């Protein structure tokens with residue numbers, strides 16, 4: 001049989017994508033498609049794992065047993081999401097440990113939002129409501145991403161994130177209806193998390209180097225700006241419902257656009273956080289490095305056990 005040229009393979013690949021056929025691990029794919037997926041999925045996995053830190057810090061300080069049980073379950077879910085995603089990266093031939101080392105060395109990113117501190121109990125509600133809310137907005141679109149293992153992982157993750165978003169909103173709604181101090185604490189959490197949550201969607205479309213190609217490959221189904229706008233449109237009425245004010249004096253429903261108008265985003269702050277200069281960047285990386293170091297004996301024991309089993313099988 002005649003061997004296909006790279007151009008022919010690429011045309012066949014794009015045709016499959018255009019016909020909504022999922023790409024699976026053993027299918028031929030352009031190197032750049034594989035690289036983009038390894039970059040995006042591993043960074044997504046790192047975000048899930050680093051994302052456990054701000055909330056994990058509050059498990060011992062949750063105000064009652066119910067809140068503690070819910071928070072514990074949520075943080076464990078995030079660990080599970082990291083694991084599905086690392087497995088999904090491995091189907092692309094990447095080595096999980098190297099992707100983790102890249103993050104520790106500052107070569108791979110994780111979501112900017114996790115470089116902000118959780119200062120009060122209300123921040124835990126705000127993280128569930130806004131951070132998980134923004135994550136779902138992005139991840140529902142990713143359930144239809146072109147790479148099969150990533151799309152399937154997203155379906156399960158979205159179901160759990162949806163519970164996370166609701167528990168956060170409910171927790172903040174209770175504070176907003178509480179004493180004046182509790183309401184002020186809820187408002188302060190919204191004030192601090194609103195803009196960083198909007199930044200989670202990434203740079204505006206004009207400044208997003210990967211978007212055009214990722215949309216052509218249907219890795220991304222909606223652009224950064226479209227997702228951000230959808231998030232704002234969905235979240236503003238939720239804030240109003242619980243009597244909180246979104247910290248943007250230019251926020252206004254635009255009848256002709258059918259969307260909310262909002263103030264420009266402070267992209268300087270976003271890029272500073274990406275550069276490693278956010279409030280908690282150093283602390284987060286240090287915590288993950290230490291976790292790897294302290295857990296090394298478990299990895300070594302598991303590897304030794306696996307090697308022994310493999311030797312027994314071949315004997």
Ligand code: FAQ
Nearest residue numbers: 044047048051109110111112135199200202208209210211
């Ligand atoms: N933070 O050209 P684009 C969660 C980077 S999960 C840091 O637009 P792309 C669950 C980007 O990587 C949250 N870096 O890139 C949870 C690229 O840098 P690179 C994570 C960012 O990939 C909740 C450069 O900027 N979700 O929260 C950010 O096409 C609560 C140029 O940007 C995902 O990862 C950012 N915000 O679009 C856990 C979803 N934005 O790689 C615990 C999957 C952009 O060239 C508690 N990822 N950058 O060095 C995606 O959908 C995409 O990768 C985007 C970025 C939309 C994030």
